[in-house]
Amino acid sequence: MAEFLLFSVLLIMAIAVFTCVILSIIGIYFMISSCFMSYPPPVPSSGLLKEKALQDICDYLQNKKGLTIMDLGSGWGTMLLPLAKRFPQHSFIGIEHAFFPYMVSKLRARKLPNLHLKRSDIFKTDIAGADVIYCFLMQKLMNDLTPHLKQNMRSGARLYSCRFYCPDWKPAATVSLGSEYDTYYLYIKD
Numbered sequence: 783m784a785e786f787l788l789f790s791v792l793l794i795m796a797i798a799v800f801t802c803v804i805l806s807i808i809g810i811y812f813m814i815s816s817c818f819m820s821y822p823p824p825v826p827s828s829g830l831l832k833e834k835a836l837q838d839i840c841d842y843l844q845n846k847k848g849l850t851i852m853d854l855g856s857g858w859g860t861m862l863l864p865l866a867k868r869f870p871q872h873s874f875i876g877i878e879h880a881f882f883p884y885m886v887s888k889l890r891a892r893k894l895p896n897l898h899l900k901r902s903d904i905f906k907t908d909i910a911g912a913d914v915i916y917c918f919l920m921q922k923l924m925n926d927l928t929p930h931l932k933q934n935m936r937s938g939a940r941l942y943s944c945r946f947y948c949p950d951w952k953p954a955a956t957v958s959l960g961s962e963y964d965t966y967y968l969y970i971k972d
């Protein structure tokens with residue numbers, strides 16, 4: 783009995799240590815990628831702003847056929863998964879360069895034939911085929927990405943940028959739930 787108890791305690795301690803090590807590695811990985819490489823961490827869209835953006839994108843996609851929707855920096859697939867499930871008639875593409883979020887999103891998307899996830903750099907992505915683009919990045923990245931978006935988005939394509947604006951581009955709509963941080967910007971390419 784005492785041996786069994788000792789074994790159980792040791793097993794629980796080993797699992798706790800293993801979990802701490804794994805979480806530390808993931809935490810350090812996110813810190814390095816966000817601090818030193820100026821990438822945003824893979825924080826998913828969340829809260830009321832996410833719900834509002836998701837609802838507005840759904841309203842746009844409703845009753846349309848065969849559109850291509852891209853999430854530039856698709857993270858864990860938080861935005862694309864519900865959209866791809868709800869709209870099998872549209873095609874969804876996620877671009878993500880970070881290994882962990884990409885792998886997790888691939889796993890989550892395995893039963894959705896209309897959702898394609900690519901491990902790639904958004905700056906090198908051909909966006910000319912997208913009818914709708916969603917971004918939740920950070921201000922510096924939006925500053926750098928805006929010329930690529932303005933130059934290569936097709937005419938009439940829509941960009942929903944969550945929380946961060948495109949400099950020198952007048953939004954077609956600014957949807958705010960209060961603070962500037964709780965705002966998304968809709969741009970429509972001329």
Ligand SMILES: C[S@@+](CC[C@H](N)C(=O)[O-])C[C@H]1O[C@@H](n2cnc3c(N)ncnc32)[C@H](O)[C@@H]1O
Pocket residue numbers: 821822823824825826827853854855856857858859860861877878879880883902903904905917918919923
């Ligand atoms: C704040 S998260 C948003 C994730 C997802 N779009 C969502 O709304 O839940 C931003 C994501 O962009 C990715 N990312 C940042 N720079 C990138 C780049 N140059 N190429 C591809 N992905 C990038 C990050 O790894 C991160 O997962």
